[in-house]
Amino acid sequence: MAYSSRLRTAIGDLKSCLKSQGLGLQDPAFAQHGSHEPLPDAPLVLVACSGGRDSMALAALTSTVCASLGLRAGTLIVDHGLQEGSAQVADQCAQHCRSLGLDPVQLLTVRVAQAGSGLEASARQARYQALVQAAKAKTADLVLLAHTKSDQAETVLMDLMHSSGLDSITGMPASFRLDGVSFARPFLRLTREETTGICSDLGLEWWDDPSNGDGADAGHPLPVDYPLRSRIRHDLLPYMEDFFGGDLTSHLAHSASLAAQDQEYLEQQAQELMVRLVGFEPLASVAQSPTTSPNSAKLTTAAPTSAGPQAASIQARGLAAQHPAMRRRVIAKTMLALGLPVLSRHVEAIDQLIANWHGQGPIHLPSGYSAARQKHVIHLCKYR
Numbered sequence: 450m451a452y453s454s455r456l457r458t459a460i461g462d463l464k465s466c467l468k469s470q471g472l473g474l475q476d477p478a479f480a481q482h483g484s485h486e487p488l489p490d491a492p493l494v495l496v497a498c499s500g501g502r503d504s505m506a507l508a509a510l511t512s513t514v515c516a517s518l519g520l521r522a523g524t525l526i527v528d529h530g531l532q533e534g535s536a537q538v539a540d541q542c543a544q545h546c547r548s549l550g551l552d553p554v555q556l557l558t559v560r561v562a563q564a565g566s567g568l569e570a571s572a573r574q575a576r577y578q579a580l581v582q583a584a585k586a587k588t589a590d591l592v593l594l595a596h597t598k599s600d601q602a603e604t605v606l607m608d609l610m611h612s613s614g615l616d617s618i619t620g621m622p623a624s625f626r627l628d629g630v631s632f633a634r635p636f637l638r639l640t641r642e643e644t645t646g647i648c649s650d651l652g653l654e655w656w657d658d659p660s661n662g663d664g665a666d667a668g669h670p671l672p673v674d675y676p677l678r679s680r681i682r683h684d685l686l687p688y689m690e691d692f693f694g695g696d697l698t699s700h701l702a703h704s705a706s707l708a709a710q711d712q713e714y715l716e717q718q719a720q721e722l723m724v725r726l727v728g729f730e731p732l733a734s735v736a737q738s739p740t741t742s743p744n745s746a747k748l749t750t751a752a753p754t755s756a757g758p759q760a761a762s763i764q765a766r767g768l769a770a771q772h773p774a775m776r777r778r779v780i781a782k783t784m785l786a787l788g789l790p791v792l793s794r795h796v797e798a799i800d801q802l803i804a805n806w807h808g809q810g811p812i813h814l815p816s817g818y819s820a821a822r823q824k825h826v827i828h829l830c831k832y833r
């Protein structure tokens with residue numbers, strides 16, 4: 450097997466990812482030649498594997514890298530039951546994973562509800578729920594996802610259409626926690642071409658999801674009923690790369706990682722201001738770092754109590770002295786902590802109560818909430 454530069458990058462990134470999660474070499478013996486079985490209670494790393502090229506490459510490398518560190522490595526394979534023959538695809542993927550030495554290999558069958566958010570979103574939700582449950586049941590230390598730089602570029606383009614501001618270009622975080630389970634994406638520096646190359650380097654077979662449009666004619670756009678991500682991958686990104694004549698995928702992915710750092714810093718600043726200037730009832734802790742969602746590091750709740758706070762009060766004078774970017778971030782985080790959707794027109798109107806106060810009336814918010822200023826305090830609560 451040729452030890453290609455893409456293999457070196459992938460192995461290096463995988464090792465750094467594991468190390469950043471506290472999963473380094475368990476014992477010097479594992480770094481020496483010869484086969485060493487990891488201890489039965491060694492930390493467990495699980496690869497979420499669809500059987501596609503990216504996750505097959507990740508499964509194979511995780512098996513090797515974990516063995517060299519004394520870690521246990523297994524896989525979780527989710528059958529969404531959305532396509533004919535999906536059980537067979539999942540079964541074949543499980544066989545491949547077992548032949549790579551992964552153990553445990555667990556098949557998870559989920560039911561995807563036809564929710565209003567669309568089939569893709571419902572499938573993703575069901576998948577993450579199943580992955581979290583299985584990881585908890587196995588007391589796994591980490592779940593790895595095989596998203597690549599190509600996926601990251603597509604995500605930025607998708608998010609640009611659905612949200613605005615800095616948060617729309619941060620892409621997917623390299624790691625996040627979901628319901629107490631740690632997830633990481635070690636392949637965010639590799640393109641899909643490179644993961645495909647790694648599969649060839651290692652002689653791995655993979656399965657192409659027909660809804661990805663991988664085999665479709667490059668000269669013809671995919672029909673509009675294909676998933677948006679597939680259409681961006683097949684039509685929009687190649688067109689844009691052609692148009693700009695450069696490596697837009699790398700550019701978008703790099704921008705996402707810079708924007709994510711800026712966003713993290715702004716979040717920390719906003720969090721500190723929350724502690725100083727925002728009070729919740731019943732009391733909510735806002736001192737902890739915010740949780741992140743699987744697909745991005747977007748603003749989420751400011752860690753409310755289990756029941757969630759019902760009312761908030763913002764010290765208007767203290768916040769008025771801040772930069773508008775910080776004011777809006779604090780307002781948005783306060784709304785999220787109350788479980789309210791964040792719409793820019795509401796954030797803007799509350800900001801006017803803070804920075805441009807001239808006796809305005811209350812602002813009506815969703816779920817029966819309102820925001821009103823009394824003296825130097827903005828109260829966000831349900832109408833009485």
Ligand SMILES: Nc1ncnc2c1ncn2[C@@H]1O[C@H](COP(=O)(O)OP(=O)(O)OP(=O)(O)O)[C@@H](O)[C@H]1O
Pocket residue numbers: 496497498499500501502503504505525526527528529576593594595596600658661
């Ligand atoms: N059915 C599944 N079972 C387990 N994990 C999955 C499944 N589908 C997706 N994943 C995880 O989420 C990542 C991203 O999903 P996505 O749908 O973009 O990938 P894919 O094109 O289906 O497969 P691959 O990334 O393996 O080529 C996958 O790389 C994999 O880690």
